[in-house]
Amino acid sequence: SKHRKIAVVGARNVGKSSLTVQYVESHFVESYYPTIENQFTKQLVLGKTNYTLEICDTAGQDEFSLVNTKSLIGVKGVAIVYSCVNRASFEIVELIRDKILDQLGLEHIPTIIIGNKIDLRDAASNGVITKQEGMALAKKLDAGFVESSAKMNVGVEEAVLQLLKRIEGLDQAG
Ligand code: GDP
Ligand code: MG
Numbered sequence: 001s002k003h004r005k006i007a008v009v010g011a012r013n014v015g016k017s018s019l020t021v022q023y024v025e026s027h028f029v030e031s032y033y034p035t036i037e038n039q040f041t042k043q044l045v046l047g048k049t050n051y052t053l054e055i056c057d058t059a060g061q062d063e064f065s066l067v068n069t070k071s072l073i074g075v076k077g078v079a080i081v082y083s084c085v086n087r088a089s090f091e092i093v094e095l096i097r098d099k100i101l102d103q104l105g106l107e108h109i110p111t112i113i114i115g116n117k118i119d120l121r122d123a124a125s126n127g128v129i130t131k132q133e134g135m136a137l138a139k140k141l142d143a144g145f146v147e148s149s150a151k152m153n154v155g156v157e158e159a160v161l162q163l164l165k166r167i168e169g170l171d172q173a174g
Helices: 016-025 087-091 093-104 131-140 156-167
Strands: 002-010 038-046 049-057 075-083 111-116 144-147
Touching (some): 002 016, 002 093, 002 156, 016 038, 016 049, 016 075, 016 111, 016 156, 038 156, 075 087, 075 156, 087 093, 087 131, 093 131, 111 131, 131 144, 144 156
Parallel strands (some): 002 049, 075 111, 111 144
């Protein structure tokens, strides 16, 4: 099978670990040590090809030590997560993307932007990020876009498939 490494990045507390665990182990973790970085592997099939996905669930010590270079070694694609109910986490997405490109010395990397915690959006009164805003940012950054809820298991698998298709250059063909 083909081996592909991806990194899950984003501000603290947006649900990076919850999304990763939901994808890999099919359950929702209520709390996870925010500063611990974890590696997971998962087998999947796309088209007729078997893939071994290595997923690096990153964790910064604070909001601004976003991703350390070591975690990015060998990464073929990134999932940048924000929370639909935390505007600061949305506003930092482009900066994170730029920092990753800088660290890797690349001009482009296959990217999916994930707007997580949509299950909380209806109840939130202000500061929510709409789907339209998320889509516009993804378009600007030439990235894919999915809204998700790690809690309700919505959009999680779709996000991974979209990212893998981008990595493999299959996103045009759908
Ligand atoms: P990380 O710091 O980005 O890895 O965030 P975590 O995965 O540790 O999640 C931070 C908090 O948000 C935890 O209390 C999670 O239970 C919660 N959380 C994560 N995803 C969701 C979601 O989709 N919906 C809701 N309601 N809570 C979530
Ligand atoms: Mg985490």
